[in-house]
Amino acid sequence: MVERFGDRACRFLWRNKGTIFTGTLLAAFLADPKPYLDGVKNLVVEPAAEAAREAARGTNWTVVILAIVGAGALAFGVPRWLRRRKGARSRA
Known part of the structure; x- marks a missing residue:
């Protein structure tokens, strides 16, 4: 190539x-x-798009979706559980 x-x-x-x-x-x-x-191909856009395609191809989307659902359940479920637990203790 250099030659x-x-x-x-x-x-x-x-x-x-x-x-x-x-x-x-x-x-x-x-x-x-x-x-x-010749400047026809852009150095930034093309490799970034290719890297994104490779990352998406190599991603286990099942794990990603389960992690998002689990994080959402924790974010909404734990505070609710703590409020219910605190309310049960104050009645006892």
């Missing part, structure tokens, strides 16, 4: 070193650097 595009590729890599060396973007750049060097 083919020379100094232009080296300048691009150095200028974008913080962004480009994430796994997905680096693989895409090494596979086809021309669109990135």
Whole structure:
């Protein structure tokens, strides 16, 4: 890649070193650097979208939904249970 595009590729890599060396973007750049060097592809939007797709694909959504439901039950159920418990003690 550097041999083919020379100094232009080296300048691009150095200028974008913080962004480009994430796994997905680096693989895409090494596979086809021309669109990135020509400025056709955006460095921020495309890798962020790809990272979001990978994260969503690797997420166990059942666990996420159960955690949200459980947190909601605790947030609403525990205060209600404590009020009922306190009321039962004051009557005794």
